Amino acid sequence: MIYAFLNQKGGVGKTTLSIHTAAELSGRGRRVLLIDADPQGSSLAWSNYREKANFTVVGMPKATIHKEIDLLAQDYDDVVIDGPPRVTELARSIILSADIVVIPVQPSPMDVWAAAETVDLVREAQVYKPEIKCCLVINRKITNTAIGRDVRDALAELEVPVLKNDIGQRVAFAESAASGSTVLNQKLSKAAREIIKFVNELRRLK
Template sequence: MIIAVLNQKGGVGKTTLAVNIAAILARNGRRPLLVDGDPQGSSLAWSSTRERAPLFPVVGMAKPTLHRDLPQIAQHYDDVIIDGAPRVNDLSRSAMLASDLVLIPVQPSPYDLWASLETVQLIREAQQFRPHLAATFVINRKIKNSALGRDFDGALAPLGMPVLPAHLQQRIVYAESAAQGLSVAEAAPRSEAVQELAALVVCIAGTSANQERRAA
């Protein structure tokens, strides 16, 4: 399974999500590869900060030929997670064309809602070439007990993409673990954040399985 984490808006938590999804997959016994498809290189920077043995390899592939170059590498792994670039359409398109599933992280804010439309439009274009490409929103950095957080699923509905039922709340452990080159599963293995991430990975697996059945 190749999963791209993409949003044309910056600062929505793409790298945090990509790193921690890969970590949960590794914890579950899978062999993930994390691909840094962003010229900013945040996933590579996280990996270089790390002092422990790597949980999974991280490679840089911030180029518009990603969809042609990745398949040969991907065959050696169970899962590939692409940490995509914001505001660079050719890189985003290439990541979409390489993928089975696109995750669109959004924070519960009007700005994220408005900015997500451009990402949805790019996905619709990519689906013309990859009809079985699936895409779904992931609500990230949700503020507990806030009205906007509770109602944001409905606000996303007009964009025509499903929303994963597992949401991630805003938690300081994400920043604290990243500063050490660690995943949340390593820094706080029994935390609520890890429980949320594990539930998210289960939802992702279910979405991928459904897509495979439709494509068969």
């Protein structure tokens, strides 16, 4: 499966979720390739500091990914693509490469608007590749807040599946990134349990 993490707004957690999805799939015995397609190169930078290389990370911020994905993916069970912000030819190429486009959304009106732009891009691509699936995941949610509850209602208007398992706003994600690790090193932590449930739900979409 090829999972692409995209949103036209930066800072929504695409890189964090890409890395953790790749790490969790790898931990299940899957052969995983993480493609850093964001010119900023955050996933690639993280890989330079990581503790152990249990999956492959390559940098490829090129608008030809959809033409090369079959060759890139041939030795792997799963490919995870960490996409760039903004509407670009690169984003369109990533969508055409994907089986599932995952749109992380923070609980804020600006994120919902940006998600709508990404959904429109996916619908454009589905004209050429109807089998592309798309879903939304609420990321960096602060529990017991009105905006955390209301964002799900706002996203429903986009008529795209919203995953049931949200990812909370947790310091553990930033701390693990700084040390080249993931929250999955602490399997019993709340952050790790959220990632595991998220990946379980994501895999059921295939």
